[in-house]
Amino acid sequence: MAETYRVGLLGHGTVGAAFEQLLAERADAIAHITGVRPEVTGVLTRSRGDFEEILAGSDLVVELIGGIDPARDYVLRAMRAGKHVVSANKLLLASHGEELWSTAREHNVQLRFEGAVAGVVPVIRVLQETLAGAHVERIHGIVNGTTNFILSEMARGGTAYADALKRAQELGYAEADPTDDVTGKDAAAKMAILARLAFSTPVTLDQVTYEGIEHITGEDMNYARDFGLALKLIGTAERVDDGISVRVHPAFLYPGHPLASVNGSFNAVTVESEAITEITLSGPGAGGPQTASAVIGDVISAMIPPASTPETTASLPVVADVKSAFYLAMEVDDEPGVLAQVAEVLGMQGASIKSVVQRGLGGQARLVMVIHPLLESRFYGAVQLLARMPFVRSEPRAIRVLDEEFND
Amino acid sequence: MAETYRVGLLGHGTVGAAFEQLLAERADAIAHITGVRPEVTGVLTRSRGDFEEILAGSDLVVELIGGIDPARDYVLRAMRAGKHVVSANKLLLASHGEELWSTAREHNVQLRFEGAVAGVVPVIRVLQETLAGAHVERIHGIVNGTTNFILSEMARGGTAYADALKRAQELGYAEADPTDDVTGKDAAAKMAILARLAFSTPVTLDQVTYEGIEHITGEDMNYARDFGLALKLIGTAERVDDGISVRVHPAFLYPGHPLASVNGSFNAVTVESEAITEITLSGPGAGGPQTASAVIGDVISAMIPPASTPETTASLPVVADVKSAFYLAMEVDDEPGVLAQVAEVLGMQGASIKSVVQRGLGGQARLVMVIHPLLESRFYGAVQLLARMPFVRSEPRAIRVLDEEFND
Numbered sequence: 001m002a003e004t005y006r007v008g009l010l011g012h013g014t015v016g017a018a019f020e021q022l023l024a025e026r027a028d029a030i031a032h033i034t035g036v037r038p039e040v041t042g043v044l045t046r047s048r049g050d051f052e053e054i055l056a057g058s059d060l061v062v063e064l065i066g067g068i069d070p071a072r073d074y075v076l077r078a079m080r081a082g083k084h085v086v087s088a089n090k091l092l093l094a095s096h097g098e099e100l101w102s103t104a105r106e107h108n109v110q111l112r113f114e115g116a117v118a119g120v121v122p123v124i125r126v127l128q129e130t131l132a133g134a135h136v137e138r139i140h141g142i143v144n145g146t147t148n149f150i151l152s153e154m155a156r157g158g159t160a161y162a163d164a165l166k167r168a169q170e171l172g173y174a175e176a177d178p179t180d181d182v183t184g185k186d187a188a189a190k191m192a193i194l195a196r197l198a199f200s201t202p203v204t205l206d207q208v209t210y211e212g213i214e215h216i217t218g219e220d221m222n223y224a225r226d227f228g229l230a231l232k233l234i235g236t237a238e239r240v241d242d243g244i245s246v247r248v249h250p251a252f253l254y255p256g257h258p259l260a261s262v263n264g265s266f267n268a269v270t271v272e273s274e275a276i277t278e279i280t281l282s283g284p285g286a287g288g289p290q291t292a293s294a295v296i297g298d299v300i301s302a303m304i305p306p307a308s309t310p311e312t313t314a315s316l317p318v319v320a321d322v323k324s325a326f327y328l329a330m331e332v333d334d335e336p337g338v339l340a341q342v343a344e345v346l347g348m349q350g351a352s353i354k355s356v357v358q359r360g361l362g363g364q365a366r367l368v369m370v371i372h373p374l375l376e377s378r379f380y381g382a383v384q385l386l387a388r389m390p391f392v393r394s395e396p397r398a399i400r401v402l403d404e405e406f407n408d
Numbered sequence: 409m410a411e412t413y414r415v416g417l418l419g420h421g422t423v424g425a426a427f428e429q430l431l432a433e434r435a436d437a438i439a440h441i442t443g444v445r446p447e448v449t450g451v452l453t454r455s456r457g458d459f460e461e462i463l464a465g466s467d468l469v470v471e472l473i474g475g476i477d478p479a480r481d482y483v484l485r486a487m488r489a490g491k492h493v494v495s496a497n498k499l500l501l502a503s504h505g506e507e508l509w510s511t512a513r514e515h516n517v518q519l520r521f522e523g524a525v526a527g528v529v530p531v532i533r534v535l536q537e538t539l540a541g542a543h544v545e546r547i548h549g550i551v552n553g554t555t556n557f558i559l560s561e562m563a564r565g566g567t568a569y570a571d572a573l574k575r576a577q578e579l580g581y582a583e584a585d586p587t588d589d590v591t592g593k594d595a596a597a598k599m600a601i602l603a604r605l606a607f608s609t610p611v612t613l614d615q616v617t618y619e620g621i622e623h624i625t626g627e628d629m630n631y632a633r634d635f636g637l638a639l640k641l642i643g644t645a646e647r648v649d650d651g652i653s654v655r656v657h658p659a660f661l662y663p664g665h666p667l668a669s670v671n672g673s674f675n676a677v678t679v680e681s682e683a684i685t686e687i688t689l690s691g692p693g694a695g696g697p698q699t700a701s702a703v704i705g706d707v708i709s710a711m712i713p714p715a716s717t718p719e720t721t722a723s724l725p726v727v728a729d730v731k732s733a734f735y736l737a738m739e740v741d742d743e744p745g746v747l748a749q750v751a752e753v754l755g756m757q758g759a760s761i762k763s764v765v766q767r768g769l770g771g772q773a774r775l776v777m778v779i780h781p782l783l784e785s786r787f788y789g790a791v792q793l794l795a796r797m798p799f800v801r802s803e804p805r806a807i808r809v810l811d812e813e814f815n816d
Contacts, residue, residue: 022683026541032608033540098720105719114538120684122530122538130522130530130705132441133434140810200440201724209728220807223737223776226765234810243725251808252735252778258690259810261669275430275697276528282666283687293684297538311513312506316609317651320617327660329631357634368631399628400659402548402642402667 002031006041008058011065018288063087084302088115094189094205112298118267119290121283127197136198138238138272143190145265145285146181147233184210184248195237210248325401326371331394334365349382410439414449416466419473426696442712471495492710496523502597502613520706526675527698529691535605544606546646546680551598553673553693554589555641592618592656603645618656733809734779739802742773757790
């Protein structure tokens with residue numbers, strides 16, 4: 001039985017509860033990686049728990065209270081007591097980051113905060129580790145899922161802002177009081193943190209210019225479509241002359257931009273640097289389990305620096321025959337009943353047609369289909385049968401089609 | 409003056425040379441982060457250097473020779489001598505990974521290999537750290553830039569495979585002997601590594617089924633467009649029943665798929681897990697400076713585990729007035745000469761029109777424009793002037809447009 005690594009949890013809202021559950025589920029796997037088994041040994045909420053007691057009984061403290069007070073005091077006291085801290089508190093880091101980071105350095109503890117920006121999208125880790133040696137020129141980000149959901153709704157159906165906001169609230173993507181999201185303040189706090197890491201210069205929330213999406217109309221969206229533009233709430237942190245600019249505002253994107261196709265409540269960040277051109281990271285930006293996953297990644301890193309790849313824990317068989325959807329093309333005699341016979345042969349092997357295009361080519365026709373997913377062995381069985389049919393005039397051509405569900 | 413951290417470099421091809429240059433350029437910044445200053449203290453090529461001597465004079469060894477022999481022997485000997493190793497050698501890791509990783513564990517050294525898969529796209533780090541506690545269900549990847557470039561060329565211009573390959577060779581995206589790329593073998597090695605990390609089960613290159621792109625025709629591409637499909641060489645690693653499937657083959661993607669819009673020589677990887685839904689990472693997959701950047705990220709991580717956020721090194725001014733492109737919409741009298749007058753007012757402030765749409769609405773017209781980038785203060789100056797013009801019938805509406813260059 002592995003030794004216990006004691007985690008004190010401050011805050012038990014959506015993310016806190018998801019974190020406690022996910023940590024319990026994954027404790028064995030984490031024990032395999034780190035050699036010690038993490039366990040929540042104390043929880044502080046408004047109505048239960050005592051901070052001093054939890055602190056004394058923890059190796060690491062996870063702060064998921066949010067806001068400045070009392071989170072700031074707890075985080076400082078935990079680090080001064082020599083405990084690593086993992087936090088997802090963007091407001092705290094964007095307002096008091098230097099105080100917190102200098103306390104962490106002074107007491108030689110880790111302060112990790114992947115969950116504070118873009119949930120499980122690993123932008124903090126990438127800036128601090130992958131790109132630690134890079135000279136970052138610019139960051140663009142969609143770092144607020146609520147506003148991206150609202151703008152995606154408006155673009156999709158020509159929906160008015162107020163209706164899209166209401167729908168976001170109904171679906172749980174926006175809070176009852178959405179002010180911090182729709183005014184751009186939440187995104188501004190996140191951009192302050194990213195700018196601080198990318199440029200190694202102090203940046204606080206009050207230095208970030210921000211503008212929200214409340215004034216955007218459905219008509220703007222419609223006209224923009226004439227230019228092929230997509231509207232997003234974009235955070236920018238970039239070098240400008242001898243300084244930097246950090247700002248958040250709605251902006252139209254041309255279709256080739258890596259952030260133009262980021263829709264719904266997803267977040268995405270693009271980091272540009274001369275040596276690397278650009279990298280883009282995207283994924284679900286918020287939600288309990290997603291942010292909790294980011295917090296767990298931080299807890300594992302704090303538990304033990306990943307020295308190497310752990311031993312394998314399984315010896316899974318590598319399977320050869322899997323289910324795939326297929327594109328299938330062949331030349332056939334241009335006669336009545338051919339498509340029906342093709343469908344019948346396919347059906348015998350359990351293959352069903354999703355879409356079909358037939359085009360005449362003189363006495364022949366080219367038949368191109370997309371086939372719903374089935375075991376590849378069954379599909380290739382059908383293709384062999386088809387190749388022998390008298391009305392088939394060319395070797396059938398088959399290419400897999402991925403993830404039909406994305407189009408459903 | 410910071411202490412020197414001695415890096416032994418094995419191999420001095422495109423990536424090796426780029427690494428040596430980039431490390432020298434960034435040495436001061438890295439010294440700030442880690443407290444020690446990295447320096448290449450020995451280089452081994454076919455014609456110069458002695459391995460034993462380089463090993464004795466290094467704290468860490470970077471292996472950029474490629475291939476199995478003698479790279480395997482060098483990496484093993486370095487780790488047995490207690491040195492951390494950073495490698496970008498996908499073939500070595502996909503063929504002898506378990507031997508290397510167990511040697512690393514045994515001698516308590518780090519073996520890092522971000523550059524082996526998808527260049528600077530941080531998929532290794534994300535699997536090993538961010539998602540260390542996650543139960544990964546599936547990985548999809550475009551992990552070979554050469555074939556993605558060729559397929560993008562074929563899709564763009566209806567170019568034949570042979571012509572697109574020739575163009576890739578001329579531009580340096582494909583080697584003179586492109587066999588490993590176009591047959592899918594290179595991608596298969598990378599998917600073996602990703603599957604090993606994601607599923608903690610041994611996977612070697614010889615267990616990966618792969619199929620290349622040599623048989624793809626321009627006609628396949630044209631017909632697929634009727635279904636809205638994009639063709640990519642896709643690597644898949646996924647759980648199937650009680651085993652896993654690891655394979656590489658061409659596949660069509662529906663337009664909503666996160667990999668469908670990854671074009672040219674870019675790489676991208678999507679990781680799916682129940683708790684996180686999915687995250688997507690994309691960026692330049694190959695090239696000397698890009699892979700060298702990934703190697704440097706690994707070197708920094710090996711030098712010192714990132715305990716915390718370093719002190720700021722700069723105190724850059726936060727600039728308020730930046731250049732932006734704008735969308736500008738307003739209602740105007742539907743009279744001759746109005747557009748000319750609008751253009752003149754804009755021009756007085758240095759604003760020039762990139763695109764314009766004018767639509768009649770009874771006696772009025774709606775004028776919608778995209779304006780080329782200019783200082784925001786100048787643009788808003790022009791808007792104030794326009795608002796006062798007698799033919800302007802509504803408050804002008806301005807929204808920023810990002811990165812015009814993506815559409816040029």
